[in-house]
Amino acid sequence: MSETFDVIVIGAGPGGYVCALRAAQLGLKVACVEKRATLGGTCLNIGCIPSKALLQSSENFHAAQSALADHGVMVKGITLDLSRMQARKEEVVSANVKGVEFLFKKNKVTWLKGAARIARPGVVAVDGAEYAAKHIVIATGSESVPLPGVEVDETRIVTSTGGLALDAVPKHLVVIGGGYIGLELGSVWRRLGAEVTVIEFLDRLVPTMDGEISKAFERILAKQGMKFRLQTKVTGARVEKKTVILSLEPAKGGKAEEISADIVLLAIGRRPYVEGLGLTEIGVARDERGRIKTDEHYATSVAGIYAIGDVIAGPMLAHKAEEEGVALAEILAGQAGHVNYGAIPGVVYTWPEAACVGATEESLREAGTAYRVGKFPFTANGRARAMGETEGFVKLLADEKTDRLLGAHIIGPDAGTLIAELVTAIEFGASAEDVARTSHAHPSLSEAVKEAALAVAGRALHI
Numbered sequence: 106m107s108e109t110f111d112v113i114v115i116g117a118g119p120g121g122y123v124c125a126l127r128a129a130q131l132g133l134k135v136a137c138v139e140k141r142a143t144l145g146g147t148c149l150n151i152g153c154i155p156s157k158a159l160l161q162s163s164e165n166f167h168a169a170q171s172a173l174a175d176h177g178v179m180v181k182g183i184t185l186d187l188s189r190m191q192a193r194k195e196e197v198v199s200a201n202v203k204g205v206e207f208l209f210k211k212n213k214v215t216w217l218k219g220a221a222r223i224a225r226p227g228v229v230a231v232d233g234a235e236y237a238a239k240h241i242v243i244a245t246g247s248e249s250v251p252l253p254g255v256e257v258d259e260t261r262i263v264t265s266t267g268g269l270a271l272d273a274v275p276k277h278l279v280v281i282g283g284g285y286i287g288l289e290l291g292s293v294w295r296r297l298g299a300e301v302t303v304i305e306f307l308d309r310l311v312p313t314m315d316g317e318i319s320k321a322f323e324r325i326l327a328k329q330g331m332k333f334r335l336q337t338k339v340t341g342a343r344v345e346k347k348t349v350i351l352s353l354e355p356a357k358g359g360k361a362e363e364i365s366a367d368i369v370l371l372a373i374g375r376r377p378y379v380e381g382l383g384l385t386e387i388g389v390a391r392d393e394r395g396r397i398k399t400d401e402h403y404a405t406s407v408a409g410i411y412a413i414g415d416v417i418a419g420p421m422l423a424h425k426a427e428e429e430g431v432a433l434a435e436i437l438a439g440q441a442g443h444v445n446y447g448a449i450p451g452v453v454y455t456w457p458e459a460a461c462v463g464a465t466e467e468s469l470r471e472a473g474t475a476y477r478v479g480k481f482p483f484t485a486n487g488r489a490r491a492m493g494e495t496e497g498f499v500k501l502l503a504d505e506k507t508d509r510l511l512g513a514h515i516i517g518p519d520a521g522t523l524i525a526e527l528v529t530a531i532e533f534g535a536s537a538e539d540v541a542r543t544s545h546a547h548p549s550l551s552e553a554v555k556e557a558a559l560a561v562a563g564r565a566l567h568i
């Protein structure tokens with residue numbers, strides 16, 4: 106045995122590296138195995154961080170081209186230097202992944218470089234060496250879901266990884282999948298000048314979001330020039346020279362047609378990634394969708410082996426993985442770690458942003474819960490007007506009898522930041538009235554949140 110640890114975490118994404126850091130903080134001897142050349146997982150290398158870097162850069166380009174003129178800022182001769190934009194993205198990624206390496210050193214977490222296999226309970230093999238651990242944590246994340254008939258080459262037909270690294274703006278980008286990754290990357294390339302068509306099997310975008318937000322989202326993005334083909338399925342793709350020809354059909358079946366693109370982005374979802382871990386051999390149970398089954402303490406069906414993050418059930422989000430990493434480290438250290446799954450926000454970082462937490466109107470109706478709705482549009486918010494960002498609204502859902510906040514949904518400027526207040530409110534079990542009676546700085550976008558809370562009781566002031 107090369108070395109013995111209290112905890113070996115497999116995978117250094119936001120679930121794994123945060124779990125390793127927290128376990129080390131709590132005095133455990135920790136190693137984290139990562140096969141990628143850099144730490145930080147999907148999120149830092151090919152997910153959240155590079156996508157947000159490009160979203161910011163493309164937003165700046167777009168503002169310089171159009172929105173600034175409205176403010177009397179006249180910019181002439183704007184050109185796009187895509188290679189500089191991509192280089193900046195790489196710099197942002199590099200700073201972040203190096204930050205995790207620094208944190209590992211600071212907290213004395215050993216990085217075992219290479220691909221891990223669980224040789225047997227209590228033993229992890231990495232490139233021929235074996236390491237013993239009291240606890241093994243699987244945090245190996247997820248990968249893009251393939252679509253039969255649409256073969257990814259990361260050049261013409263790309264996943265988000267290739268979609269983040271294009272070296273030219275496509276003339277026509279077809280995005281398969283109207284989820285958050287498709288809409289974010291679609292927005293990036295749309296702002297940089299591509300014609301963008303999004304093809305979605307279902308009858309709405311981002312189906313986990315509140316239906317009203319989904320509809321408003323579609324309308325706002327369509328105004329920005331994005332085209333949508335809902336209730337449509339892609340049945341195949343062929344590449345002819347520099348063109349990809351996709352075959353489409355109505356989702357329920359019907360007349361087939363073709364659409365051509367120079368780049369196709371496949372973004373129909375992600376699935377758990379467990380390749381090479383040896384789970385079948387050691388008997389770690391998985392569910393019908395390939396996710397590792399765990400109990401409420403993240404224990405798998407094999408004693409001493411745990412799993413967190415994208416590889417288990419729940420929303421595939423970095424902050425969800427992080428919360429699980431912290432909770433599990435605390436459980437392993439003998440404390441009482443816990444995650445409140447009712448208070449995990451979801452944000453789509455388009456502009457405007459769309460953000461949500463808790464119940465949707467659809468889920469409340471389905472559960473038969475009586476609720477009240479409070480809504481407030483950004484058109485009636487002074488700060489939003491000053492910014493020239495009046496698209497969207499805040500929508501709060503509260504229990505009809507107790508007034509307890511059950512869900513919050515925002516589409517509008519900085520929705521991803523505004524939602525944090527409502528996540529805290531839900532975490533604290535606040536009522537809509539609690540939010541309504543809290544002073545909010547003027548003039549701020551957050552006043553729209555306060556007004557929506559007032560609107561739950563039918564007493565919004567500024568509308």
Ligand SMILES: Cc1cc2nc3c(=O)[nH]c(=O)nc-3n(C[C@H](O)[C@H](O)[C@H](O)COP(=O)(O)OP(=O)(O)OC[C@H]3O[C@@H](n4cnc5c(N)ncnc54)[C@H](O)[C@@H]3O)c2cc1C
Nearest residue numbers: 116118119120140146147148152221246414415421422423
């Ligand atoms: C384009 C894109 C944009 C996204 N944007 C957001 C966003 O804005 N906000 C958000 O919350 N989420 C976002 N996500 C999702 C987010 O990236 C994931 O939810 C998150 O990374 C999951 O963390 P994780 O720790 O479970 O796994 P991952 O981050 O996937 O990390 C798993 C790590 O395990 C390593 N690994 C796998 N197998 C082995 C092995 N056998 N041995 C050693 N190492 C191994 C992998 O190399 C990888 O580094 C985005 C994802 C994508 C693709």
